Amino acid sequence: MWEYTDKVKDHFLHPRNVGEVEDADAVAEVGSIACGDALKLSFKLDENKRIKEVKFKTFGCASAIATSSALTEMIKGMTLEEAEKVTNQDIANYLGGLPQEKMHCSVMGREALEKAIAIYKGTVPKETEGKIVCECFGVTDLEIERAIRENNLATLEDVTNFTKAGGGCGNCHGAIQEIIDRVRGELSTKPPERPKLSNIQKIKRIEETIEREIRPSLKLDGGDIELIDVVGNRVLVATRGACASCQASNQTLKHFVEAKLRELVWPELVVEEVSQ
Amino acid sequence: MKTIYLDNNATTQVAPEVLEAMLPYFHDLYGNPSSMHSFGGQVGRKLREAREQVAALIGAVPGEIIFTSCGTESDNAAIRSALISQPEKRHIVTSRVEHPAIKALCAHLTDQGYRVTELPVDGEGRIDMDQYEKSLTPDTAIVSLMWANNETGVIFPIEAAAQMARSRGILFHTDAVQAVGKIPIDMSKSAVNMLSISGHKLHAPKGIGVLYVRKGTKFSPFLIGGHQEKNRRGGTENTPSIIALGKACELAAQNMELENTKVKALRDKLENELLARIPNSRVNGDRVNRLPNTTNISFEFVEGEGILLMLDEFSICASSGSACTSGSLQPSHVLRAMGVPFTMAHGSIRFSLSIYNTEEEIDFVIEKLPSIIETLRGMSPYWKVGDRICSTY
Ligand code: FES
Numbered sequence: 001m002w003e004y005t006d007k008v009k010d011h012f013l014h015p016r017n018v019g020e021v022e023d024a025d026a027v028a029e030v031g032s033i034a035c036g037d038a039l040k041l042s043f044k045l046d047e048n049k050r051i052k053e054v055k056f057k058t059f060g061c062a063s064a065i066a067t068s069s070a071l072t073e074m075i076k077g078m079t080l081e082e083a084e085k086v087t088n089q090d091i092a093n094y095l096g097g098l099p100q101e102k103m104h105c106s107v108m109g110r111e112a113l114e115k116a117i118a119i120y121k122g123t124v125p126k127e128t129e130g131k132i133v134c135e136c137f138g139v140t141d142l143e144i145e146r147a148i149r150e151n152n153l154a155t156l157e158d159v160t161n162f163t164k165a166g167g168g169c170g171n172c173h174g175a176i177q178e179i180i181d182r183v184r185g186e187l188s189t190k191p192p193e194r195p196k197l198s199n200i201q202k203i204k205r206i207e208e209t210i211e212r213e214i215r216p217s218l219k220l221d222g223g224d225i226e227l228i229d230v231v232g233n234r235v236l237v238a239t240r241g242a243c244a245s246c247q248a249s250n251q252t253l254k255h256f257v258e259a260k261l262r263e264l265v266w267p268e269l270v271v272e273e274v275s276q
Numbered sequence: 277m278k279t280i281y282l283d284n285n286a287t288t289q290v291a292p293e294v295l296e297a298m299l300p301y302f303h304d305l306y307g308n309p310s311s312m313h314s315f316g317g318q319v320g321r322k323l324r325e326a327r328e329q330v331a332a333l334i335g336a337v338p339g340e341i342i343f344t345s346c347g348t349e350s351d352n353a354a355i356r357s358a359l360i361s362q363p364e365k366r367h368i369v370t371s372r373v374e375h376p377a378i379k380a381l382c383a384h385l386t387d388q389g390y391r392v393t394e395l396p397v398d399g400e401g402r403i404d405m406d407q408y409e410k411s412l413t414p415d416t417a418i419v420s421l422m423w424a425n426n427e428t429g430v431i432f433p434i435e436a437a438a439q440m441a442r443s444r445g446i447l448f449h450t451d452a453v454q455a456v457g458k459i460p461i462d463m464s465k466s467a468v469n470m471l472s473i474s475g476h477k478l479h480a481p482k483g484i485g486v487l488y489v490r491k492g493t494k495f496s497p498f499l500i501g502g503h504q505e506k507n508r509r510g511g512t513e514n515t516p517s518i519i520a521l522g523k524a525c526e527l528a529a530q531n532m533e534l535e536n537t538k539v540k541a542l543r544d545k546l547e548n549e550l551l552a553r554i555p556n557s558r559v560n561g562d563r564v565n566r567l568p569n570t571t572n573i574s575f576e577f578v579e580g581e582g583i584l585l586m587l588d589e590f591s592i593c594a595s596s597g598s599a600c601t602s603g604s605l606q607p608s609h610v611l612r613a614m615g616v617p618f619t620m621a622h623g624s625i626r627f628s629l630s631i632y633n634t635e636e637e638i639d640f641v642i643e644k645l646p647s648i649i650e651t652l653r654g655m656s657p658y659w660k661v662g663d664r665i666c667s668t669y
Binding site for chain 1: 577578579580581582585586589598605606607618619622654655656657658
């Protein structure tokens with residue numbers, strides 16, 4: 001059983017904007033029945049060039065239907081310039097998250113939107129120029145590369161979760177790995193511009209990361225951790241339970257807690273333990 | 277809402293009589309059957325009785341029954357034993373539609389240098405016996421074919437296949453996890469060497485299985501340890517579950533008739549009504565040689581996961597061979613091996629009944645499912661109202 005959020009379930013059981021817009025300004029179809037999911041998106045603009053009406057028809061699992069429904073709700077009222085900026089992560093976030101294995105549904109939503117906008121503008125989306133890497137699901141090198149860049153993917157499994165590439169016979173695994181290695185190589189030589197975080201945002205993200213990524217692991221070993229304060233890039237924490245009496249807890253703080261926070265929040269964070 | 281459980285090929289409810297039989301062996305009668313004292317000895321006697329009950333259901337003698345922890349262990353033990361006891365033979369024959377316990381094991385053995393022939397199946401899920409016969413070679417150590425398929429219920433001609441293997445001196449194993457208790461099986465008249473059973477598929481608890489090994493078949497143990505199971509499977513016996521399985525087998529023998537009358541009638545009603553009420557639907561697999569409790573129906577242009585979640589809203593439990601639910605990105609290997617078209621494979625639902633299902637439950641599903649399919653088709657870009665796209669069905 002997939003762990004879907006209530007929002008995903010709601011949008012699946014009560015999908016918004018099902019159908020096809022009459023006299024649409026643009027209609028785009030992505031996916032195929034052979035691949036297991038497909039989405040047909042149509043929209044119409046108002047006199048101010050904002051999306052006035054948008055509808056979808058989707059063949060696919062519950063999360064494919066939910067992401068389509070969410071997408072239509074999100075972009076209604078947007079200008080095309082605004083809609084163009086919607087990422088697959090935005091769609092997933094709107095639904096309170098998707099299981100990793102289902103992230104490809106959000107990618108399909110973003111692809112359909114992009115294609116519809118391109119069709120409206122009369123430009124051909126560049127994805128079609130790529131060369132097919134995964135025959136089973138018809139995924140091109142450009143699509144894979146883009147998913148890696150936009151979602152910071154690191155493993156073959158990630159790529160399959162986000163694009164489906166590699167989820168069939170497995171013949172393309174070598175080729176996908178090559179793309180991952182190349183793109184990761186490029187990414188690490190020029191670090192991406194990180195948007196500045198405000199202090200409030202930073203604290204919030206640290207809190208969330210500790211809650212979601214760190215405490216569950218520590219609890220498995222009978223330990224726990226509490227965030228005391230954040231001063232600049234110094235994260236002050238107190239350890240509890242098994243961690244508090246553990247010789248190796250300093251190691252845990254550096255190698256696990258700090259590494260996680262650096263990876264997921266901000267690369268310059270330093271974790272310090274305060275004794276209470 | 278009351279749960280309507282139509283997923284009995286996944287697992288079954290422990291029968292009330294079975295639960296009652298096993299409970300004393302957790303707390304009051306916890307002795308070790310191997311102990312010298314009579315406190316343990318009385319448990320040992322009860323195990324003997326269970327072994328007899330299991331043997332009786334499949335026409336075996338008690339000494340041919342080895343208790344294991346599950347069907348997967350039984351499958352592993354059978355195949356590995358065959359390979360170890362005939363080290364000169366390096367070939368295995370099986371089918372494309374086996375349970376992962378066999379499929380994954382064979383893939384693993386391929387990596388270790390064994391040669392595996394996976395027999396294809398036709399559109400109805402049947403193997404070609406001529407092709408099977410041709411696949412048997414002097415190098416073949418063992419054939420492993422499932423008695424009945426878990427997804428479609430299709431029954432393979434196991435007796436005939438086992439005869440062909442025996443006449444060539446090849447060992448024959450069958451994963452009979454889905455068949456035992458649902459259709460008559462008689463090892464006293466069979467050429468099968470080894471057969472796997474899983475307790476939780478026939479109203480015993482999870483975590484108990486059986487490997488039947490015909491007398492005279494060379495056997496090399498999988499779990500090496502104590503002298504239990506006549507040195508064929510080490511490890512202290514799971515006494516409550518073994519006793520439960522014995523009881524479950526006794527009940528299964530009594531209920532076999534019911535499986536093939538009442539359960540079959542309910543299954544047929546469900547299947548026929550759904551096919552009649554829902555256009556562009558079809559049954560996957562041979563409808564003649566099939567378990568009485570299973571139906572696998574495809575609904576064109578919709579995806580199985582959505583159907584299951586909408587059924588779940590009515591507390592109806594079933595399963596699907598769609599990509600989203602198969603744990604991979606492709607539909608089930610069974611439907612793909614049968615060449616079920618994509619338009620159909622993604623929308624397949626398996627209903628598997630038991631003697632505990634009632635006619636009201638079946639009527640409720642027949643009432644609810646058509647509108648679920650209609651709703652999902654209403655969202656599907658491939659479904660044009662009133663227009664049958666695939667004329668072949
Ligand atoms: S070619 Fe990519 S999985 Fe088959």
